[in-house]
Amino acid sequence: xxxxxxxxxxxxxxxxxxxxxxxxxxxxxxxxxxxxxxxxxxxxxxxxxxxxxxxxxxxxxxxxxxxxxxxxxxxxxxxxxxxxxxxxxxxxxxxxxxxxxxxxxxxxxxxxxxxxxxxxxxxxxxxxxxxxxxxxxxxxxxxxxxxxxxxxxxxxxxxxxxxxxxxxxxxxxxxxxxxxxxxxxxxxxxxxxxxxxxxxxxxxxxxxxxxxxxxxxxxxxxxxxxxxxxxxxxxxxxxxxxxxxxxxxxxxxxxxxxxxxxxxxxxxxxxxxxxxxxxxxxxxxxxxxxxxxxxxxxxxxxxxxxxxxxxxxxxxxxxxxxxxxxxxxxxxxxxxxxxxxxxxxxxxxxxxxxxxxxxxxxxxxxxxxxxxxxxxxxxxxxxxxxxxxxxxxxxxxxxxxxxxxxxxxxxxxxxxxxxxxxxxxxxxxxxxxxxxxxxxxxxxxxxxxxxxxxxxxxxxxxxxxxxxxxxxxxxx
RNA sequence: CGGGGUGUGGCACAGGUGGUAGUGUGCUUGGUUCGGGACCAAGAGGCCGUGGGUUCGAGUCCCACCACUCCGACCA
Numbered sequence: 001x002x003x004x005x006x007x008x009x010x011x012x013x014x015x016x017x018x019x020x021x022x023x024x025x026x027x028x029x030x031x032x033x034x035x036x037x038x039x040x041x042x043x044x045x046x047x048x049x050x051x052x053x054x055x056x057x058x059x060x061x062x063x064x065x066x067x068x069x070x071x072x073x074x075x076x077x078x079x080x081x082x083x084x085x086x087x088x089x090x091x092x093x094x095x096x097x098x099x100x101x102x103x104x105x106x107x108x109x110x111x112x113x114x115x116x117x118x119x120x121x122x123x124x125x126x127x128x129x130x131x132x133x134x135x136x137x138x139x140x141x142x143x144x145x146x147x148x149x150x151x152x153x154x155x156x157x158x159x160x161x162x163x164x165x166x167x168x169x170x171x172x173x174x175x176x177x178x179x180x181x182x183x184x185x186x187x188x189x190x191x192x193x194x195x196x197x198x199x200x201x202x203x204x205x206x207x208x209x210x211x212x213x214x215x216x217x218x219x220x221x222x223x224x225x226x227x228x229x230x231x232x233x234x235x236x237x238x239x240x241x242x243x244x245x246x247x248x249x250x251x252x253x254x255x256x257x258x259x260x261x262x263x264x265x266x267x268x269x270x271x272x273x274x275x276x277x278x279x280x281x282x283x284x285x286x287x288x289x290x291x292x293x294x295x296x297x298x299x300x301x302x303x304x305x306x307x308x309x310x311x312x313x314x315x316x317x318x319x320x321x322x323x324x325x326x327x328x329x330x331x332x333x334x335x336x337x338x339x340x341x342x343x344x345x346x347x348x349x350x351x352x353x354x355x356x357x358x359x360x361x362x363x364x365x366x367x368x369x370x371x372x373x374x375x376x377x378x379x380x381x382x383x384x385x386x387x388x389x390x391x392x393x394x395x396x397x398x399x400x401x402x403x404x405x406x407x408x409x410x411x412x413x414x415x416x417x418x419x420x421x422x423x424x425x426x427x428x429x430x431x432x433x434x435x436x437x438x439x440x441x442x443x444x445x446x447x448x449x450x451x452x453x454x455x456x457x458x459x460x461x462x463x464x465x466x467x468x469x470x471x472x473x474x475x476x
Numbered sequence: 477c478g479g480g481g482u483g484u485g486g487c488a489c490a491g492g493u494g495g496u497a498g499u500g501u502g503c504u505u506g507g508u509u510c511g512g513g514a515c516c517a518a519g520a521g522g523c524c525g526u527g528g529g530u531u532c533g534a535g536u537c538c539c540a541c542c543a544c545u546c547c548g549a550c551c552a
Contacts, residue, residue: 017546019545019546019547020545020546023544023545023546034543034544036525036542036543037543038542038543038544090551090552091552093550093551094551094552115552146551146552148551149477149549149550149551150477150549150550150551151544152545156551203552207552208552209552210552215552217552229552232552264552297511298510299510299511300509300510300511301510302509302510303510328510329510329513329514330509330510330512330513330514331510331511331512331513332510332511332512332513332514333512333513333514334512334513335511335512335513336512336513337513339512348511350510350511351511352511353511360511442548
């Protein structure tokens with residue numbers, strides 16, 4: 001006698017093979033589909049809805065800090081891209097070129113934007129004359145192209161969607177203030193909206209953005225112990241302004257170069273959400289960005305009164321993003337599917353509940369089932385969603401903390417490196433030490449964190465004098 | 477870019493030595509079910525990744541390319 005085996009479509013266990021698990025979730029949760037061009041994915045409605053929620057919140061934060069949206073062209077003439085030499089050097093290896101218009105070769109080839117600093121600079125040079133024209137606080141939502149060799153949905157694709165903020169100011173102080181303000185916006189957004197705790201800090205000389213004077217980032221810790229750079233903010237000084245000849249007449253009637261910033265966050269953050277909160281049953285989405293916050297699953301939907309009760313419940317919960325799953329499938333099938341898609345809260349409603357004036361609420365994050373009275377359900381749901389949001393953050397924070405450890409000497413450093421996560425150490429600031437760490441451990445410098453005290457005054461790598469902390473980690 | 481793996485109905489896979497393309501699931505229709513991936517019946521659905529080559533004949537053999545995937549290198 002053979003045991004009856006249920007044919008359950010399963011995903012790879014998260015902690016067995018993280019990479020495979022990630023790909024399984026991305027596909028089975030219906031986030032993306034592949035296109036026929038390597039590294040170019042299709043954001044399916046569920047991923048697009050998630051991205052739109054991210055956009056909505058972030059865009060609001062940009063508006064609140066005085067920014068305006070613009071739309072820049074897709075193409076950059078080669079000569080324009082080449083005006084800032086560090087910038088070209090950084091991006092040239094991975095730009096895609098347009099060489100023909102129809103069948104005619106172009107006199108100058110056009111680069112498909114990998115980032116739009118040069119376009120903004122060209123524009124600023126034309127529209128800025130006086131200190132009265134400053135600052136300009138611009139942002140654009142668009143896609144960019146970087147011809148990556150290895151690709152992975154969300155984390156590394158050849159075309160990806162993002163926002164890029166580009167601002168220009170009369171003084172260095174003001175530009176630096178803006179740089180840090182926007183890093184803070186990203187950090188707040190990650191922590192409050194995506195429930196992803198971050199480390200804020202400054203990039204090393206070798207890791208900073210091509211053409212930037214200083215680069216700041218927020219670094220997140222994924223569930224497998226690898227780091228994900230989740231947002232960056234760059235201070236350009238007046239380097240781009242000089243390269244692009246952007247000048248303005250200041251209050252003293254002198255010609256001056258303005259100071260610039262740029263900052264970006266991309267669909268890569270969706271990969272971060274997946275790898276921060278997901279589990280063996282699939283995606284787990286923070287309520288604040290989940291396309292569906294609540295799904296109502298009617299049980300025995302054919303029985304009189306059940307669907308009506310479910311619809312009435314949905315109406316009462318209209319303050320939330322709520323749907324009823326009325327499809328002709330068994331409840332168990334629906335449970336599994338909504339879990340795969342990470343819907344934060346499931347409400348089961350069947351004849352038994354209706355009779356008792358209750359419903360069953362199942363949390364996606366913990367699996368906990370709570371029987372709650374229908375009376376006052378709005379409040380119960382609101383509280384539960386709040387709890388889920390904050391509990392996700394707490395869990396991720398714990399992961400970040402337990403995976404962040406300090407090393408005073410190089411032997412400890414190497415031992416900790418082998419265990420994954422972030423390693424904090426002092427650092428002399430030398431690139432030679434960064435290279436050595438990479439060779440010995442595979443870790444790269446992530447950032448010098450804003451928070452935290454010095455551990456000593458010695459660089460454990462070279463033994464030289466060290467005046468700063470560095471956080472190291474294996475990255476995505 | 478280096479190493480490994482994969483490409484056959486929507487999905488997951490099978491198709492020794494070349495000879496008319498299969499299974500499961502899903503899908504459609506009808507019916508019975510419904511508190512953790514239900515069941516019965518009848519149906520529809522395949523340029524075998526692409527392009528060459530060998531052959532009377534290629535899913536199968538050879539070459540090239542493309543894409544996906546894992547590991548590494550590289551990289552904002």
